[in-house]
Amino acid sequence: MYDVNKLREDFPILSRTIYNKPLVYFDNGATTQKPRVVVDAMVNEYYSVNANVHRGVHFLSMRATELHEESREVVRNFLNARSTNEIIFTRGTTESVNLLAYSFGEAFMKEGDEVIVSVMEHHSNIVPWQLLRDRKGIVIKVIPMNDRGELLLDEYEKLFSPRTKLVSVVHVSNVLGTINPVKQMIEIAHKHDVPVFVDGAQAVPHMPVDVQALDADFYAFSGHKVYGPTGVGVLYGKENWLDKLPPYQGGGEMIGSVSFERTTYNELPYKFEAGTPDYVGTTALACALRYVSAIGMDAIGNWEHELTQYALRRFEEIGDIRVFGNAAERGGVLSFQVGNIHHFDLGTLLDRLGIAVRTGHHCAQPLMQRLGIEGTARASFGLYNTKEEVDALIAGIERVRKMF
Numbered sequence: 001m002y003d004v005n006k007l008r009e010d011f012p013i014l015s016r017t018i019y020n021k022p023l024v025y026f027d028n029g030a031t032t033q034k035p036r037v038v039v040d041a042m043v044n045e046y047y048s049v050n051a052n053v054h055r056g057v058h059f060l061s062m063r064a065t066e067l068h069e070e071s072r073e074v075v076r077n078f079l080n081a082r083s084t085n086e087i088i089f090t091r092g093t094t095e096s097v098n099l100l101a102y103s104f105g106e107a108f109m110k111e112g113d114e115v116i117v118s119v120m121e122h123h124s125n126i127v128p129w130q131l132l133r134d135r136k137g138i139v140i141k142v143i144p145m146n147d148r149g150e151l152l153l154d155e156y157e158k159l160f161s162p163r164t165k166l167v168s169v170v171h172v173s174n175v176l177g178t179i180n181p182v183k184q185m186i187e188i189a190h191k192h193d194v195p196v197f198v199d200g201a202q203a204v205p206h207m208p209v210d211v212q213a214l215d216a217d218f219y220a221f222s223g224h225k226v227y228g229p230t231g232v233g234v235l236y237g238k239e240n241w242l243d244k245l246p247p248y249q250g251g252g253e254m255i256g257s258v259s260f261e262r263t264t265y266n267e268l269p270y271k272f273e274a275g276t277p278d279y280v281g282t283t284a285l286a287c288a289l290r291y292v293s294a295i296g297m298d299a300i301g302n303w304e305h306e307l308t309q310y311a312l313r314r315f316e317e318i319g320d321i322r323v324f325g326n327a328a329e330r331g332g333v334l335s336f337q338v339g340n341i342h343h344f345d346l347g348t349l350l351d352r353l354g355i356a357v358r359t360g361h362h363c364a365q366p367l368m369q370r371l372g373i374e375g376t377a378r379a380s381f382g383l384y385n386t387k388e389e390v391d392a393l394i395a396g397i398e399r400v401r402k403m404f
């Protein structure tokens with residue numbers, strides 16, 4: 001039994017009001033709210049453990065290091081990676097993609113080499129490749145989609161050439177909710193001897209992810225979207241790939257030894273972790289991953305699926321709503337327009353009713369161009385959302401529509 005009301009009690013913010021209305025938080029795609037245990041973990045570490053990690057001989061430093069490295073093991077287990085050497089802590093998905101584009105680009109790409117992305121990528125999986133294009137003259141190829149928001153796998157296969165060096169594709173679209181068949185896409189890429197990076201920012205919070213079962217070469221997610229703190233995320237990479245990549249940033253932690261003549265680099269995963277890591281953040285991230293694991297990623301996914309189906313049915317009932325994305329496999333993200341009402345007006349008026357939705361292009365302007373629109377309103381669900389909240393959204397939309 002999924003007891004959503006019991007789970008809601010874990011999230012203090014959910015009991016606050018906005019303009020005297022109960023908060024209905026439907027902006028989980030942008031960031032999720034934090035359960036008390038996650039914030040407590042941060043407070044506890046700052047109040048009773050805090051010291052810089054690694055190479056410390058004193059008690060607190062050793063304890064902080066233990067917590068930090070235990071967190072890496074929690075992430076490894078959560079993603080089912082083979083080794084903690086494959087878990088790089090970053091600032092989030094964006095930094096993970098930038099790290100990969102820089103290091104992979106340095107090691108393996110030269111002018112005319114190609115990376116394949118999809119039309120539904122977040123800007124964070126487009127712009128780093130464009131920076132590499134500016135630096136090295138690489139070529140970016142784009143997988144198209146159909147009007148339901150499903151990638152065209154036949155077209156995808158046709159994009160491969162002897163110059164293809166990497167596929168970089170989103171697992172779940174933050175706009176359409178499409179769950180891309182990444183396992184199949186990875187199989188196809190591997191047939192061409194091409195490695196694959198998967199942007200899991202919108203997948204990890206909503207479904208079990210097993211990087212070995214997917215056979216992903218690289219996989220990234222952000223802590224703050226999976227009920228963890230801001231400022232910390234992960235890049236998973238197969239050890240044999242990470243071994244071959246040069247460091248991304250230089251500084252403390254990532255070195256073996258330094259002299260003015262010659263510097264050697266640290267082993268994995270530290271080679272990619274220059275400077276003081278967000279060790280409090282990693283402890284809190286591990287706490288968040290334990291929290292969602294205890295509920296069960298399947299249970300969370302099933303609940304959000306039920307909410308999404310319910311919301312889609314209710315949208316249909318009221319009519320005059322255009323939902324963008326109708327893939328056979330879809331997650332709990334609903335991007336929509338209501339009549340001719342501008343999405344900013346819709347979002348602003350819903351806000352006055354205490355309902356938080358995101359409006360705009362959702363950092364996916366090329367996708368907006370493909371859809372022929374400027375933006376949408378977007379409701380994205382989290383583990384604590386309820387059908388009553390969906391009803392409040394529907395009532396809110398009806399009310400806004402009457403005003404126009």
Ligand code: PMP
Pocket residue numbers: 029030091092093094095122124125170172173174199201202222363
């Ligand atoms: N990829 C996708 C699919 C996303 O939805 C987001 C966040 N909206 C990102 C990448 C970037 O994540 P972050 O801002 O946490 O780095």
